[in-house]
Amino acid sequence: MQFIIDNNYSKYSIIKNIFKIILIVSYPVQSILKPLLLIGSILISLNCFSSSNNNAVELVFISKSHHSSVIAKPEFVKVTIIPGRKGGIFNAGKIHYRIHIQNTFKEAQDGTVIFKVITDRNKIVTGGKYEIHINPKSSINIRTKFKIEESGFYDYITQVNISDYDDTIKNVFAYKPSLITSPLYKPDDFEQFWIKAKKELAAVNPNYKFYFYNSKSTATHKVYYVEMQSLDNVTIHGWFSIPNLPGKFPVLILLPGYNQKFEPFLADDQATLCLQVRSVDQLTKKDKNPKNQTEYCLVNIDDKDNYIYRGTYMDCVRAVDFVCNNYQQGLDTSRIIVMGGSQGGALALVTAALDHRIAICGSDNPFYCDMHSYYDIASSKTPDNFPIKLLTYYYHNNKTPKKSLMKTLDYYDVQNFVHYIKCPTIIGMGTLDPIAPPACVYATFNKLNYKTKKLSEVHILPNTGHTITEEFAYLKLLWIEENTVNKMGQ
Amino acid sequence: MKGLKIYLLIILFVFLANQTYAGFPVGKGRWVYSFAYNYAYSGSSFDSNWHNHPYKSGTYFSSQTYSLYITHGISRKVDVFALIPYVTEVAKYDSITLTRSDFADALLGLTYSRINKTFNKTYSFKLAGIFPLYSGTNPLPMGYGSNGIDFTFNYTNSPKRLHSKGYYLLSTSLRHYFADDGPNQLLLTIERYYAINRFNYFIWALNGAFSTSINTNTQLAHISNKDFDFIQGKLSYGRRVRRNLTLFLEGYYTPFGRNTGLGYGGVLMAILRVP
DSSP: EEEEEEEEEOHHHHHHHHHHHHHHHHHGGHHHHHHHHHHHHHHHTTTTTOOOOOEEEEEEEEEOSSOOOSOOOEEEEEEEEESSGGGEEEEESSSEEEEEEEOOSOEEEEEEEEEEEEHHHHHEEEEEEEEEEEOTEEEEEEEEEEEEOEEEEEEEEEEEEETTEEEEEEEEEEEEEGGOOOOOOOOTTHHHHHHHHHHHHHSSOOOEEEEEEEETOOSEEEEEEEEEGGGGHHHHHHHHEEEEEOOOOOEEEEEOOOTTOOOOOOSOOOOEEEEEEOOOHHHTTOOOOOOOOOSSTTTTTTTTTTTTTHHHHHHHHHHHHHHHHGGGEEEEEEOOOOOOOOHHHHHHHHHHOOOOEEEEEEEHHHHHHHSSHHHHHHHHTTTTTHHHHHHHHHHHHSOOOOHHHHHHHHOOOGGGGGGGGOSEEEEEETTTTTSSSSSOOOHHHHTTEEEEEEEEHEEEEOOOOOSHHHHHHHHHHHHHHHHHHHHHHO | TTTTOEEEEHHHHHHHHHGGGGOOOOOOOOOOEEEEEEEEEEEEOOOSSSSEEEEOOOOOOEEEEEEEEEEEEESSEEEEEEEEEEEEEEEEEEEEEEEEEEEEEEEEEEEEEEEEHHHHTEEEEEEEEEEEEOOOSSOOOSOOOOOOOEEEEEEEEOSSSGGGGEEEEEEEEEEEOSTTTTOEEEEEEEEEEEESSEEEEEEEEEEEEEOOOOOOOOTTTTTSSSSSSEEEEEEEEEEEEETTTTEEEEEEEEEESSSEEEEEEEEEEEEEEEE
């Protein structure tokens, strides 16, 4: 492990001062250069060539002004944690970080900086402590460099305790994520289990119904509330919208997050089906919720054949049936896209695995991935978070052994499905996500079969929790658009 | 014969070409075909002092242009494009009417686009070669008759994030023709694209063309003028009529100019995306 402390100047401040000197020296020729400078400054202001560190974490402590009668510039200490690789993704070599501390106070800052590297199962791998002194109105850089043995996601924790600042900052980095593996707890009868479920679904008459919804329709889109029968004859619903234009439209099936209620989604270039999967109430009314469980993910969790997600996964397959059966509405059934986030992300992956009529799959922060690792990670780091809290609560209160619970979940673990996916797939994950920990999601991505992985993309979103960034949202749409175009060419 | 200028329609091709997708990348693997019909008419001209003088009665210049603009997305950021115009020109003065139908200057080039992180600003750089698809100037010239190069920078900003909901376009083109007397040209466009709704669009634009050359001879009839300026206003309405087909109807007018014709005209354009 190495560390270096640069006092007073960062590279940036040196460049800034050189630029200032150039400006002063070149004043006489500036009149000639003015037009060029103007164009340059416009381009810079438009952020045309910006190369900002999108994964740096900044924390600022601002002091109160000491002089009430004079408007003084606020004084602050700013701590920035900058990983040595973009997005904090290290695919080889040592891990290196720079801790930049800026002090704009008129007083010097003294104290300590401690950094720790912690595994996702909360074990300290390495760390260090530095005594620091920062001169008034200056900055320092602390460079840390260390070796990691195993691939995975690690927390880089920085504790800064100096005269006018005391805080702890968390950054997450990935080390060789493409090598992350996890044991596969796939039941021997996994394939038969789902073939049987699909057979049962096929035996249910879908009885598709369309209700034109005038109040939700617009001049450009027709909106329908649709209804169909799914597994166990449960009625499921959805909002179906289609652009009011001639032509065959690709179809986007949006799958819901946990307890999410959809509104119609009007896309410019696609017909969309926002699926409302079965609800707990529906199962209760059909006497299929014997324990009167109110929490969705716990309904019949100790019975693999009646766990709610068996029906939920089949609801998604029924949505694909709906699209294919109603192609005459102007639907291009060769281009069906499934998309969703969180639970919806898991449903999207499972649907693409169970039904090869899906052409493109987009999954954000899918939960229920690599459940055994998830259980270990979440119990050690975020035991109070969803869904670990519910699962722990359940097996404590129902005296169901954890092993038995996990046996059911093995039939529903997304990582057991993804090997069957054949279509291009894009997955996004937040490094700070406690519900879909990045190690679990990445391990799931790594289980895509070789052919599919070549067509697919995975994105690690630095400093992001159980959500996605705006940047990734647009990138995903662009990627889906590109793949939609490519599907047409086939 | 004085004042019959044909440069107006030559420049028009550029503005037409730029309008298709406004510098947005068309998308990897996608083809975009833009078919346009343009009618231009000039019944008077501007002198070197920006003063307008009507032609003698019965004297005018008109042109009908059929153009095909093809763009193909090679990658997410790089497109290749080509513009092929076919023009019918009519110059009428006194009792003489001259007409010529031929291909004009073609463009072939590449566009590199960069989109910002929130996908509401696009910067695109176009580099294109200009290739005359005709020879001679008899009875009328179809252009300058020499090869050239065009560099265009486009900046678009969509205030509502998605460019389908409207955007601003700022475009700057620098052109150079490889003849001894050039010309060198600067073409500027400011465009505002409004989405009335998802399928109906309204566009206004201001185009400026500034052409300089050591050849300042503007007295000869039928010779493509190389030293001129003009400012043109444009209004356009677009409607998406199929999933992959959008039609535009456009009118333009040239209220200010130097050594150029006072022209107006209309364009009917169909933009087809495949797939």
